[in-house]
Amino acid sequence: MQKRLITEQLARRVVRPRARDTYKGSFGHVLVVGGNDQYGGAGIMSAGAAVHAGAGLVTLATRPVNFTPLHTRYPEVMAIDYTDHKMLAELITGATVVVIGPGLGTDQESAETLEFTLTHVTDQQTVVIDGSALTLLAAEKKIEWPASHIILTPHEMEFARLSKLKIAAQTPEAIQSYMNTLPTGTILVHKSARTTLYTPGSQDYWQNTTGNPGQATGGTGDTLTGIIAAFAAQFGWSEEAIAAAVFTHSAVADQLAETEYVTLPTMVIDHVSAYMRQLSRP
Numbered sequence: 001m002q003k004r005l006i007t008e009q010l011a012r013r014v015v016r017p018r019a020r021d022t023y024k025g026s027f028g029h030v031l032v033v034g035g036n037d038q039y040g041g042a043g044i045m046s047a048g049a050a051v052h053a054g055a056g057l058v059t060l061a062t063r064p065v066n067f068t069p070l071h072t073r074y075p076e077v078m079a080i081d082y083t084d085h086k087m088l089a090e091l092i093t094g095a096t097v098v099v100i101g102p103g104l105g106t107d108q109e110s111a112e113t114l115e116f117t118l119t120h121v122t123d124q125q126t127v128v129i130d131g132s133a134l135t136l137l138a139a140e141k142k143i144e145w146p147a148s149h150i151i152l153t154p155h156e157m158e159f160a161r162l163s164k165l166k167i168a169a170q171t172p173e174a175i176q177s178y179m180n181t182l183p184t185g186t187i188l189v190h191k192s193a194r195t196t197l198y199t200p201g202s203q204d205y206w207q208n209t210t211g212n213p214g215q216a217t218g219g220t221g222d223t224l225t226g227i228i229a230a231f232a233a234q235f236g237w238s239e240e241a242i243a244a245a246v247f248t249h250s251a252v253a254d255q256l257a258e259t260e261y262v263t264l265p266t267m268v269i270d271h272v273s274a275y276m277r278q279l280s281r282p
C-alpha cells in the first residue's frame with residue numbers, strides 16, 4: 001500500500017471562492033438524522049457544523065426534545081421529528097447529502113429510523129454513516145446498505161464492529177482488504193489520532209496531516225460528519241472533497257490548540273468558516 005498525504009494544498013484546491021451568481025440552493029441541502037433523548041448534542045453539533053462549513057440549507061431530523069436547544073444555538077437549522085416518517089421521507093427526497101447516526105442510539109426506534117432512512121435514499125445522493133448507525137449496521141444483518149455514494153466515518157472500535165478486525169489488527173493492508181468487499185462508491189474515513197481514508201480497489205490510502213490530542217473529547221466526530229456533509233454538498237462527492245473536509249476539521253483544531261488545551265467541537269464549529277475563508281484566498 002502506498003501512503004499519500006492530505007495537505008493544505010489539496011484543501012485549497014477544493015475550497016474555492018464562491019461564485020457571485022449563487023444562492024442557498026447552490027450549496028446543497030444537508031439532512032442530519034440523529035440525536036435521541038440521551039445524545040441530542042451529537043445531532044446538534046453535526047447540523048451546526050454543516051451550517052458553519054457552508055451547506056446552503058440544513059435540517060436536523062431528531063427527537064422533539066432537541067428542537068429548542070437546537071434553535072437556541074443554531075437558528076439556521078430547520079428541525080423535524082424523525083419518528084414522523086411522512087416528513088422524513090420528504091426531507092430525504094430533497095436532500096443533497098444525508099448524515100445518519102450521530103447520537104441516534106441503538107434501540108428499536110433508532111434501528112427503525114436507520115432502516116427507513118437507508119431505504120429512502122437514492123443513488124444520486126451522498127450518505128454519511130456515523131456513530132450509532134455504524135454500530136447498528138454491524139449488529140443488524142437485515143439492514144441493507146443503500147446504493148448511494150457512501151461515506152463511512154468509524155472510529156477504531158466502530159470499525160472493529162463493522163469489519164471484525166480487532167483494533168491492533170487494523171493495518172492499512174487489512175483495512176484495504178475489508179474495503180475491497182464494499183461497493184465502489186464508498187469512502188472510508190478511519191478515525192484515530194492519525195485519520196486515514198480508503199476506497200475499494202485502491203492501491204493507495206490517504207493519511208491526514210492535521211490533528212492533535214486536544215480533539216480527544218466527545219462530539220469531535222459528530223462535528224466532523226457535519227463538515228464532511230457540507231463539503232460534499234458544496235463541492236461534490238469526491239475523495240478529494242472528503243479528504244479536504246477531514247483536513248479542515250483538524251486544521252481548525254490545530255490552530256485553536258496554539259492557545260487551548262482542549263479544542264472543543266463547538267469551538268471548531270465557531271472557527272471553521274474563517275479557516276475556509278483563509279483556504280479560499282489566492
Ligand SMILES: NC(=O)C1=CN([C@@H]2O[C@H](COP(=O)(O)OP(=O)(O)OC[C@H]3O[C@@H](n4cnc5c(N)ncnc54)[C@H](O)[C@@H]3O)[C@@H](O)[C@H]2O)[C@@H](O)CC1
Pocket residue numbers: 038039040041042043101102103104105131132133135155156157158167191192193218219220221222
Ligand atoms: N454530546 C453528545 O451527544 C455525544 C454523543 N455521542 C454519541 O454517542 C453514541 C455512542 O458513541 P461512542 O463513540 O461514545 O461509543 P461507542 O461505544 O460506539 O465507542 C466507544 C468505545 O470505543 C472505544 N474506542 C477504542 N478506540 C477508539 C477510538 N479511536 N475512538 C473512540 N473510541 C474508541 C472506547 O474506549 C469505548 O469503549 C454515538 O451515536 C455518538 O455519536 C458521542 O459522540 C459523545 C458526545
Ligand SMILES: Nc1ncnc2c1ncn2[C@@H]1O[C@H](COP(=O)(O)OP(=O)(O)O)[C@@H](O)[C@H]1O
Pocket residue numbers: 131154155191192193194195211212213214215216217218219220221222223224
Ligand atoms: N489524540 C488525537 N489526535 C488527533 N485526533 C484525535 C485524537 N483523538 C480523537 N481525535 C479525533 O476526534 C474524532 C473522534 O471521533 P469520535 O470518536 O467519533 O467522536 P464522537 O463520536 O464523540 O463525536 C476523530 O475525528 C478523531 O480523529
Ligand SMILES: [Mg+2]
Pocket residue numbers: 130131155221222
Ligand atoms: Mg463518533
